[in-house]
Amino acid sequence: MRIVKQLQELNDALAFESKRSIGFVPTMGFLHDGHRSLINASKKRADFTVVSIFINPTQFNNPSDLKNYPVSLKQDLIILEKEDVDLVFCPDFDNLYKNEKLVEIPLGTLDSVLEAKKRKGHFHGVIRVVNLFFKLINPNYAFFGEKDYQQYLIINQLTKIVFPQIEIIMCPTHREQSGLAMSSRNSRLSSEDFDRSIEIYKVLIFCKKNFDFSNRVELEKICLKKLSKFSKPEYFEIRHSDDLLNNGGKLKIWRAFAATNLGDIRLIDNIALN
Numbered sequence: 001m002r003i004v005k006q007l008q009e010l011n012d013a014l015a016f017e018s019k020r021s022i023g024f025v026p027t028m029g030f031l032h033d034g035h036r037s038l039i040n041a042s043k044k045r046a047d048f049t050v051v052s053i054f055i056n057p058t059q060f061n062n063p064s065d066l067k068n069y070p071v072s073l074k075q076d077l078i079i080l081e082k083e084d085v086d087l088v089f090c091p092d093f094d095n096l097y098k099n100e101k102l103v104e105i106p107l108g109t110l111d112s113v114l115e116a117k118k119r120k121g122h123f124h125g126v127i128r129v130v131n132l133f134f135k136l137i138n139p140n141y142a143f144f145g146e147k148d149y150q151q152y153l154i155i156n157q158l159t160k161i162v163f164p165q166i167e168i169i170m171c172p173t174h175r176e177q178s179g180l181a182m183s184s185r186n187s188r189l190s191s192e193d194f195d196r197s198i199e200i201y202k203v204l205i206f207c208k209k210n211f212d213f214s215n216r217v218e219l220e221k222i223c224l225k226k227l228s229k230f231s232k233p234e235y236f237e238i239r240h241s242d243d244l245l246n247n248g249g250k251l252k253i254w255r256a257f258a259a260t261n262l263g264d265i266r267l268i269d270n271i272a273l274n
């Protein structure tokens with residue numbers, strides 16, 4: 001496994017791979033089984049797998065969230081070596097951003113609801129860093145988790161406009177046995193909050209079981225109330241899977257989205273409803 005920090009080094013390493021397909025898994029480190037499943041998907045699909053580890057400051061709307069974001073580079077590299085990843089890219093901020101050319105892409109509703117509404121500027125930071133990575137790595141495939149479904153839709157939009165040659169692959173949410181969606185942030189939950197967090201998935205399952213086009217507004221309210229019994233919810237919303245609008249007809253594909261706080265840890269999750 002090759003570990004690369006400099007852009008030039010990355011360029012040189014990838015030049016050797018020009019005849020092989022490249023799979024790319026972007027991460028912010030503190031790797032868990034969810035990341036492992038993205039890596040496995042890449043290894044199945046591509047000849048050469050690149051994983052990036054970079055905590056991207058431009059996507060943090062809350063400075064204390066950035067300050068407290070868990071770091072474990074040494075442990076991450078052990079995991080990646082075990083997973084037989086071909087190349088790990090861990091740039092530093094100045095180096096990565098030094099020649100940045102900002103991209104503007106139309107996002108419509110994607111940029112004004114759910115996470116975009118609650119975390120102002122977050123997705124702009126995600127677009128900036130993924131745009132830089134895609135330019136540098138130019139993978140054939142890039143892998144993103146379903147847990148961050150809105151991020152997946154936004155990256156799809158970036159790709160459609162700027163990188164049509166890259167295929168974006170969404171991998172199913174990896175869950176703890178309890179059902180809690182895996183996230184690097186879970187490591188910061190107290191053991192009581194970890195136990196309580198199990199309820200988030202239960203509320204999503206309840207929503208799926210009871211979903212019906214005509215009762216969705218009522219169901220949102222019931223689920224929000226259920227979340228507030230054990231946590232401090234920010235939203236529980238049922239929206240279209242493709243554009244995140246909520247005003248379409250019966251035949252639309254729907255998905256439920258939740259964001260809630262346990263202590264000072266903010267967790268998100270979502271589920272396909274039909």
Ligand code: PAF
Pocket residue numbers: 026027028054056059126129130148151
């Ligand atoms: O999903 C994440 O971990 C991050 O948003 C990503 C895609 C690595 C960009 O920093």
